[in-house]
Amino acid sequence: MLINKLKQISSGQFIRNVGWLGGAELANRIFRLGTTVTLARMFSAQDYGQMAVVYTIFDFATVFTLRGGIGTKIVQADREDVKTICNTSYWLNWILCGSIFIIQCLAAIPIAQFYGNNQLIWLLCTSALIYLMMPLYMVHSALLQRENRLKITAIANATQSLLGNFMTVTLALGGMGIWAIVLPMVLTTPVWIVINWKNHSWRPPKLFSLEKWQEVTYFGKNLLLVEVLNKLRGNLDYLIIGRFIGIEALGVYYFAFNAGSGISMNVINAFMSALFPHICTARTDYEQFKKRYFTSLKKVSLFVIPFIVLxxxxxxxxxxxxxxKKWLSVIPILIMICLSGIPRIFAWASNLLLNALNKTHITLYLNIFFTIFFAISILIAVNWGIFGVAVAVLISHLFVLPVLTIWTHQYIFNKHLFSHKSFQINKH
Known part of the structure; x- marks a missing residue:
């Protein structure tokens, strides 16, 4: 009876976490609707192209912070190691974020030259200020995820979205152009600091220490590389289009991508953020682990797939x-990119499955293979313009990701392998 009760509580917690994150994403989309409509009517394709570059660089750079693997280690760590790992992660994040700030500012000039747009220099240097605020809340955020308190994450997300979208619309109507995007990114980041500090008792250590840094980096290095590959795939089409077709074509493609896949991927993210801590707590029990994974994946699929199709x-x-009506031409591109999100559901979940069992090296190998295939597809498809790129995105996801997902399921849920010592949770 007690075991059944605990299972019910765990399952209920997963649904509540998904509900909070999904609700925050719904609120985010409602807030962004006004912003999207405003920008669609006021921004040119050139403005969207600049926005794509800024978001692409920022999205890629954040991989090297706690979001890129070290935060996952906090969620997955053994209870007796959590304090030490948090303290070490805090200092590692300052080292990483400070370095990223400097690198992005230095790289702003060659990036601007690459795209032939000098305004990008100031845009990239200003957005880099965000990295200097991230170490102040990322450990708190990881601990809240570990404790399944994703309600706080949802509140922080919705609050920043509300403030950020209000500022963006106001600045856009005031004629600030692309700065209407960059300034709110920087000015609303302190929302995460305030909310996370208020809702978690952990505080940064006063003394510098990198104890157990090898353990943290050993676990995080594979996930870091996986995240690098994820971001590379997520932005490779932008980079290639911007370089070979032009910044205006990039703006059109970027609009289509965010009006389509951007919505569905944020919904999927809400589910996956709740899935990882949910399955981690059952990783030493084969039957419970398997049941949690497939039950949760079924719930995700029954909601997200109809959403994407609709x-x-x-x-x-x-x-x-x-x-x-000026965006009518992007509809076929939007549809193809949106549909590519369906196989991503299962591929993303199978990666979390491997990570929960310390098989991050396999996650890395699978992502290397898919990234190479994806890059070759895009480089070939760019010869047929942005429509050709969208076709390549859809085909590569539909044909490759299901195969990798099926292989992962067969590998992990081989009961003999699961009981083998290589699947036992260790501390390296």
Whole structure:
């Protein structure tokens, strides 16, 4: 009876976490609707191209912070090691974030030259200020995830979204152009600091220490490389389009991507953020681990897949109404990119499955293979313009990711392998 009760509590916690994160994402989308409509009518394709570059650089750079593997180690760590790992992660994050700030500022000039747009220098240097605030809350955020208190994460996300979108609309209407995007990114980041500190008792250590840094980096290095590959795939099409077709074409493609896949991927992210701590707590019990994983994946699929199909089918109706008729040409691109999100659900979940069992090196190998395939596809497809790139994105995801997911499931849920010592939780 007690075991069944605990299982029910755990399952209920997963649903509550998904509910909070999903609710925050819904609020985020409602707040962003006004922003998206405003920018779609006021921004040119050139403005969207600049926005794509800023977001791409920022998204890629954040991989090297706690989000890129070290934070996952805090979630996955044994109870007796948590304090030490948190203290070490705090100092590692300052080292990483400080370095990223300097590197991005130095790289701003060659990046601007690469795209032929000198305004990018100041945009990239200003957005880099965010990295100097991240170490102040990232350990707190990881601890809240470890404790399944994702309600706090949802509140922080929704609060920043509300403030950020209000500022963006106000600045855009005031004629600030692309700065209407960059300034709110920087000015709303302290929201995470305030909310996380208020809701978790952990405080940064006063003395510098890197105890157990090898353990942290050993676990994190593979996930760091996986995240680098994820971000590379997520932005490779932007980089190639911007370089070989032009910044205006990049703006059109970026709009299509965010109006399509951007929505569905944020919904998927809400589920996956709750899935990892949910399965980690059962990783030493084969039957419970397997049941939690597939039950949760079924719940994710039953919600997200119909959502993606509905969004894709309604694109011809809502794009001209919400964003304006000037974006009619992006509808076929939007639909293809949106549909590519379906196989990502299962691939993302299978990566978390491997990570929960310390098989991060396998996660890395699979991602290397897919990234190489994806890059070759995009480089070939760019010869047919942004429509060709969208076709390549859809085909590469539909044909490769299901194969990798099936292989991962067969590998992990081989009961003999699961009981083998290589699957026992260790401390390195």
């Amino acid at each position: 969004q894709s089918s309604l694109a011809p109706l809502y794009v001209p109404i919400i964003f304006g």
